[in-house]
Amino acid sequence: MTRHVVVIGAGPAGLGAATAAVRAGARVTLLDSADQAGGQYHRMPPDAYEARRPFRICESERCDWWPGAAVWALERRDSGPPRVHVVRGPDADGDGRRRCVLRADALVLAPGAHDRVLPFPGWELPGVVTAGAAQVLAKGERVAVGGRVLVAGTGPFLLPVAASLLDVGAHVLGVLEAGTAGALLRGWTRRPWELTGQAGKGAELAAYAARLARGRVPYRTGRGVVEARGDGRVEEVVTARLRGDWSVVPGSEQVLTVDALCVTHGFTPRLELPVAAGCALLDGFVAVDEDQATSVPGVYAAGEVTGIAGAPAARAEGVVAGWTAGGGTPGRLGATRRRRDEGRAFASRLAAAHPIGRRWAGWLRPDTIVCRCEETDYGTLRDAAASRLDARAVRLGTRAGLGPCQARICGPTLAELLDTNPHHRPIAWPIRLGELANPPAEPKEGT
Amino acid sequence: MPHKPPGVRITVDGTPVTGRPGQTIAAILIAAGRHSWRRGPSGSPRGVFCGIGVCFDCLVTVNGTRDVRACLRRADDGDAITTQPRTKGTP
Amino acid sequence: MIGAGIIGTACARELALAGVRVTLVDRAGAAGATTAHGEGNVLVSDKGPGPELRLAQFSRRLWPEVAGDGTEWQAKGGIVVATTGEGARELTAFAAAQRAAGVRAEPLDPAGLASAEPYLTRDVTAAVHYPDDAQVQPAGAAQALLDAALGEGATLLPGCEVLGAEVSGGRLRAVRTTGGTLTADLFVDAAGPWAGALSRSLGAPIDVRPRRGEILVTTPLPPTVFHKVYDADYVGAVGGDAAELQASAVVESTPAGTVLLGSSRRAAGFDERLQPEILSVIAERALRLFPCLSGVPVMRAYGGFRPYVADHLPIIGPDPRLDGLWHATGHEGAGIGLAPGTARLLTDLITGRTPEVDAAPFRVDRPAVLRRGAA
Known part of the structure; x- marks a missing residue:
């Protein structure tokens, strides 16, 4: 009997998993909520996507490619991997999408990550966007998020975002890396031999740096945005010199006129599906073994949910996960595993070079919004955290994390302030009541 | 450019806006110089924040269907977009 | 304690x-x-x-x-509706017995119901208003x-x-x-x-045994539901036996603008696993009362264990x-x-x-x- 593998997420990890599972002899259903495969990494305008049809696995006879398929729930069973509950339709968030249920012999979870942004006064103003938003608008839509743009935060992602902004004609005022030059240097050069397998990644970053130099975009370290101001949208930002722990050096503040600010402080893995599947976590990521198997039998995880390591490592993880999930001979894929391990080592160097300073909350004022959806402010949360209610009761009382985003944005901050699991979202994607009330199409069997 | 594709015409609270085929509603609005179209609980203006369907700050009503993420939804010619007040209107 | x-x-x-x-x-x-x-x-x-x-x-x-x-005390009142002829007879008799026991239970005519809950289905055979029902956070x-x-x-x-x-x-x-x-x-x-x-x-x-109840939460809406509105079956579900799934519609809004949709009862020990089909039944029952909520997204579901005595x-x-x-x-x-x-x-x-x-x-x-x- 042919194994049926369901792969959730069609970014580099999911594409790798689907390809390897087919190669191992399985039949694959590959799902993504977007209408393009490739994930955020390979984002491109729809005309370019149509012209190139860039991912061969999506055309394979043994792979059912389901674009526009949102997994809204995973249903855990007494045995076997969870059933996958999907709503499918041509339009994102459209009305009247169809429900379907997929039964799989193995499940590969590759949902990826999104920007983590630490709160600061004024971060809710229109024109303040995540670096990812600026990148998607530039790469996928050929639109610049603003005319005078500052890029700030921490991590190597700042560079490609600034380069993409230049490509769509924005005036990039500068790139501010909050990490100090010393921290960057220590992270990047302590164990140079680990970079050997990641020459491609290093060259990619070097190319971005050259692009910024050509565009005369200053890159400054040890400096960050500590406030955004404006009437109805961002008009100016306050930047300040930051110490190694990200406390503000008094008197170092400068005011800059902008019409957009792009911020990132690293990435948050999208953990709602692994958590719904019952997968154990380790240090905030899905715990996996050598074969990318999670703690739940038949459930594998690959890509940024197991650690932020970039596209090449994600693809390698996906290949290992898909091969194993598809019933491929155990222990093979030595070169791929090495690539994966090098990618992970490179990622841990990056993480070491770009840590979040532990004194960042010094930017906050009592009235700074932490939960954007419900506008719960820092002072309210700090007071509530001091009460002796259970964390869930605190969230009900303050409404922090209970709005439409369901703590996807403020969750990591809430996790620091309260002892709470920010990734518990049994409804993984909104589903309309009318869609939910309709019974699903018959479960698809694994043959 | 050898070939200029036709535009996509939508309305936002009745005002016509034109974008390129395949663009999301959010991209069309930003390209047209509009940066906010939703309000937070206190009435503060909001627009795109995450750009990839995570933050739900960019919700709009499309042809009568509420709570559509403008950053994910590709615009169709003729789409009637309305912004969503929190205090009045029908579900 | x-x-x-x-x-x-x-x-x-x-x-x-x-x-x-x-x-x-x-x-x-x-x-x-x-x-x-x-x-x-x-x-x-x-x-x-x-x-x-x-x-x-x-x-x-x-x-x-x-x-x-901070308790969000709301003396909003409850409205119980029946949607069948038999349900109407049962609800009317139940309300009469409650009145005899000192409960304020006021029958609503269609016009009174429409003005109290303008978005509720008109397909109702009887409705009773309970001014003393309330809600807290x-x-x-x-x-x-x-x-x-x-x-x-x-x-x-x-x-x-x-x-x-x-x-x-x-x-x-x-x-x-x-x-x-x-x-x-x-x-x-x-x-x-x-x-x-x-x-x-x-x-x-x-x-004392756990019985699990599930609740759906919609995204924030403009004011749509003004009382705690439920169908008369709720009394049967709450009062029923422990074992099999029981569900009936309970619909109400919160001060944050979300609408809560309940409610189910199921005896399955302390099993916390989500059961999509139970959520589906809750949605279907709720839409019978408020068909206009059909296009409204559910953003969260939560379940809790209720202490059940036979x-x-x-x-x-x-x-x-x-x-x-x-x-x-x-x-x-x-x-x-x-x-x-x-x-x-x-x-x-x-x-x-x-x-x-x-x-x-x-x-x-x-x-x-x-x-x-x-x-």
Whole structure:
């Protein structure tokens, strides 16, 4: 009997998993909520996507490619991997999408990550966007998020975002890396031999740096945005010199006129599906073994949910996960595993070079919004955290994390302030009541 | 450019806006110089924040269907977009 | 006081006000379990004449005085509707019996219903308005009760789980906990659905079992639902047997603009796994009442365990087998509403005052509670 593998997420990890599972002899259903495969990494305008049809696995006879398929729930069973509950339709968030249920012999979870942004006064103003938003608008839509743009935060992602902004004609005022030059240097050069397998990644970053130099975009370290101001949208930002722990050096503040600010402080893995599947976590990521198997039998995880390591490592993880999930001979894929391990080592160097300073909350004022959806402010949360209610009761009382985003944005901050699991979202994607009330199409069997 | 594709015409609270085929509603609005179209609980203006369907700050009503993420939804010619007040209107 | 949910905090407050020195222990933080996983119902409408209704009426009178800031107390009223001819006859007779027992239950004609709930289906065969139904934000209510108790000198030990009993001379002298041994003159079991396990560990088992209820939460909407609106089947679901799934529509909005859709009852132990088909049934029932919600997204689902007793009455009073042990549990889905009355009744019994409601129906020594081989 042919194994049926369901792969959730069609970014580099999911594409790798689907390809390897087919190669191992399985039949694959590959799902993504977007209408393009490739994930955020390979984002491109729809005309370019149509012209190139860039991912061969999506055309394979043994792979059912389901674009526009949102997994809204995973249903855990007494045995076997969870059933996958999907709503499918041509339009994102459209009305009247169809429900379907997929039964799989193995499940590969590759949902990826999104920007983590630490709160600061004024971060809710229109024109303040995540670096990812600026990148998607530039790469996928050929639109610049603003005319005078500052890029700030921490991590190597700042560079490609600034380069993409230049490509769509924005005036990039500068790139501010909050990490100090010393921290960057220590992270990047302590164990140079680990970079050997990641020459491609290093060259990619070097190319971005050259692009910024050509565009005369200053890159400054040890400096960050500590406030955004404006009437109805961002008009100016306050930047300040930051110490190694990200406390503000008094008197170092400068005011800059902008019409957009792009911020990132690293990435948050999208953990709602692994958590719904019952997968154990380790240090905030899905715990996996050598074969990318999670703690739940038949459930594998690959890509940024197991650690932020970039596209090449994600693809390698996906290949290992898909091969194993598809019933491929155990222990093979030595070169791929090495690539994966090098990618992970490179990622841990990056993480070491770009840590979040532990004194960042010094930017906050009592009235700074932490939960954007419900506008719960820092002072309210700090007071509530001091009460002796259970964390869930605190969230009900303050409404922090209970709005439409369901703590996807403020969750990591809430996790620091309260002892709470920010990734518990049994409804993984909104589903309309009318869609939910309709019974699903018959479960698809694994043959 | 050898070939200029036709535009996509939508309305936002009745005002016509034109974008390129395949663009999301959010991209069309930003390209047209509009940066906010939703309000937070206190009435503060909001627009795109995450750009990839995570933050739900960019919700709009499309042809009568509420709570559509403008950053994910590709615009169709003729789409009637309305912004969503929190205090009045029908579900 | 073992358990710092709505019942434990209400009892701690009432006992502290009566001059009793109270220590409140909870294995986690306060109000994080059953209390934080319900709708915050303060209902008289779903109870037929009898002891639970008398406790509910008593409790409803007490609620406004115990509700403080942050409880989001809303005396919004309930509307119960029937959608079939038989349902209409049953609802009409049920409301008449409630009126005879002193409940305000006002029949609504179609025009009155349309003006009270403009978005409700017109396909209704009977509707009754219950002005005394109310709603609180349950965690906020527990916080207010806890603050009042602490203000009267009570203490809270969070993260303290009771492991066993120290009994001598037929009396409970102390409980062993993860935080050490605690001695007291009296111990009150306010452990909600975990009362079965707790009472077993203390050597005096009572038959309280978990029944799970699921609730759906929509994204914030403009005002759409103005009362607690439910179909008459809710009474049957709450009053029904333990085993199979029961669901009926309960629809209400919250001050944040979300709409809560309930409600189901299912006996499956402490299984927390999501069951999509139960959510589907809840959605389908809710849409029969409010078809206009069809396009509204559900952004969250949560479920909680309700302390179920086979005869559907709470357990309030001393344990006849073990001196020093008292129980205040078994309220199933009505614990929020019944908390102030339960606390007053328990305190009256402990301090020797004459209770305002008859405590006998809630005694521990009854067949449903002390069943042989209690779970």
